[in-house]
Amino acid sequence: MPPVLLSRGLDPLLGVFTGVLAYYLYESHPRNEVPPDERLTALIKWKYTKWRNEREQRLTTGNTDEIDLRALAAEVEEK
Structure with missing residues (x-):
């Protein structure tokens, strides 16, 4: 089990990173043609x-x- 403070800090960072990556992939995918x-x-x-x-x-x-x-x-x- 990881330390509580480590998971508290990494979870929001992972969430923001995942959201930014997902939006980048959405905008750059040729099928969407934004x-x-x-x-x-x-x-x-x-x-x-x-x-x-x-x-x-x-x-x-x-x-x-x-x-x-x-x-x-x-x-x-x-x-």
Whole structure:
């Protein structure tokens, strides 16, 4: 019987590895013919570009919608 800690750590890794391998085989099998623009890599690139553009826009606008915690703390102390 293997140590409990070893199986606790290896089971999730084995599950993730198996899932990634299965999805790779699904996308690369010629019978499925997944178009290049509907593959996981295209989705990841699109999401990353979208996130990067939104982040850049937030950084350039000055984050006027964020709450100033110091000002709130000062208001609480005054009361």
